Amino acid sequence: MQIGTIESIWRYPVKGMRGEELPHVYTAYTGVMGDRIYAVAAADGDPGHPWHTGRDQEEFVLYKASYGCSEDLLLPPNLDATYSEWEPGIDPIYPDADAFKVSIETPEGVTYDDIENPAFIEDLEKLTGRSLRIHTTQRGIFDARPVSLISPAVAAKLGEELGMYIDKRRFRANFYVDWDNQDDPFYEMSLVGKTLKIGEWLEVMIVERDPRCEMITLDPDTAEETPKLLQHLARKHSGDAGVFAAVLTRGRVNKGDPVILN
Amino acid sequence: MSQGKAKHTGAEAPAGASFRLTLDGTDHSVPITAGETLLHAALAAGIDAPHTCTQGRCGSCMSWLRSGEVTMANTKALSKRKIDRGYVLACQALPSSAEPIWLDFDL
Numbered sequence: 001m002q003i004g005t006i007e008s009i010w011r012y013p014v015k016g017m018r019g020e021e022l023p024h025v026y027t028a029y030t031g032v033m034g035d036r037i038y039a040v041a042a043a044d045g046d047p048g049h050p051w052h053t054g055r056d057q058e059e060f061v062l063y064k065a066s067y068g069c070s071e072d073l074l075l076p077p078n079l080d081a082t083y084s085e086w087e088p089g090i091d092p093i094y095p096d097a098d099a100f101k102v103s104i105e106t107p108e109g110v111t112y113d114d115i116e117n118p119a120f121i122e123d124l125e126k127l128t129g130r131s132l133r134i135h136t137t138q139r140g141i142f143d144a145r146p147v148s149l150i151s152p153a154v155a156a157k158l159g160e161e162l163g164m165y166i167d168k169r170r171f172r173a174n175f176y177v178d179w180d181n182q183d184d185p186f187y188e189m190s191l192v193g194k195t196l197k198i199g200e201w202l203e204v205m206i207v208e209r210d211p212r213c214e215m216i217t218l219d220p221d222t223a224e225e226t227p228k229l230l231q232h233l234a235r236k237h238s239g240d241a242g243v244f245a246a247v248l249t250r251g252r253v254n255k256g257d258p259v260i261l262n
Numbered sequence: 263m264s265q266g267k268a269k270h271t272g273a274e275a276p277a278g279a280s281f282r283l284t285l286d287g288t289d290h291s292v293p294i295t296a297g298e299t300l301l302h303a304a305l306a307a308g309i310d311a312p313h314t315c316t317q318g319r320c321g322s323c324m325s326w327l328r329s330g331e332v333t334m335a336n337t338k339a340l341s342k343r344k345i346d347r348g349y350v351l352a353c354q355a356l357p358s359s360a361e362p363i364w365l366d367f368d369l
Contacts, residue, residue: 046338049338055321055339055341056342056343057341057343058343129342211314211315211320212314212320213319213320213321213339214320214321214324214339227324227369228369230312230320230321230322230324231312231322231367231369232312233322234312234313234314234320234322234323235310235312238314239314239315239320239322
């Protein structure tokens with residue numbers, strides 16, 4: 001039974017920085033290809049969560065991270081072959097590491113052609129007063145689960161309740177879904193424990209609600225803080241917005257794909 | 263703009279008889295006992311203070327310590343910037359001096 005449609009697809013090349021919208025993307029067992037490949041780790045950070053993000057430097061959400069070969073990081077080059085010749089279980093080959101090179105543009109317009117260029121970290125250290133380093137892995141660097149979903153209706157509903165515009169991008173999901181159920185803006189909460197098929201291939205299990213933190217208080221265009229959003233979510237909605245998913249069958253997802261409840 | 267002080271020692275703190283709490287534009291006088299966090303005292307008084315994890319991680323109970331002093335065992339959800347601005351996590355905040363506390367959730 002179709003229960004929704006993929007409204008948009010997003011990935012975040014650097015954890016905590018601005019995301020990029022995609023027309024389609026391959027989603028592996030380890031998450032959306034190219035999602036959160038890099039992170040900035042702080043020496044004085046919590047050992048379990050050492051990442052330097054907008055929680056530490058609000059304007060970090062305005063930093064723009066771009067892959068030099070973004071098109072090459074949408075689908076593995078041998079994806080079709082793994083479906084047609086090796087079904088059901090062969091993982092496709094990701095592009096070589098060079099394809100994952102990321103450039104950075106700061107809110108002030110300073111550009112770095114490679115995040116791993118020491119100049120980027122050196123300048124960020126001067127700016128923040130923290131000892132920092134780049135951490136990278138093609139598996140992705142996630143707080144909890146590799147895939148996140150939310151409906152834009154959540155942002156709209158919270159905005160209505162607070163009397164302000166709430167940009168859906170505050171929630172930094174991979175998949176924004178327009179649910180056919182228009183009566184419950186938090187419909188995805190009812191899907192915990194359920195299995196969804198997205199598009200032709202991808203199957204995910206919704207495993208848990210997404211407990212939110214300070215990141216949603218930051219406007220994605222200005223980095224202005226709105227603490228009352230997190231306070232309101234905590235008081236009226238148990239602090240949760242959106243859900244996490246685990247990938248059961250990897251595959252391509254397109255904007256506009258149907259979401260089927262298995 | 264005056265503000266309170268947050269320490270991170272986690273030392274045992276003396277309790278005040280009550281503290282001032284501002285939420286939704288309303289001031290409350292909240293009784294508090296020794297060893298009790300400001301959030302726990304507020305909830306015990308029936309105040310709908312924002313909170314979720316109560317472990318200092320989510321930041322939902324972040325509030326402004328307008329006056330007084332507290333200790334916090336865990337400040338994971340608070341950046342140095344925020345601590346410098348006088349923000350505290352109510353779920354972690356224990357009174358640590360006799361100075362009257364004023365905790366403001368209306369950020």
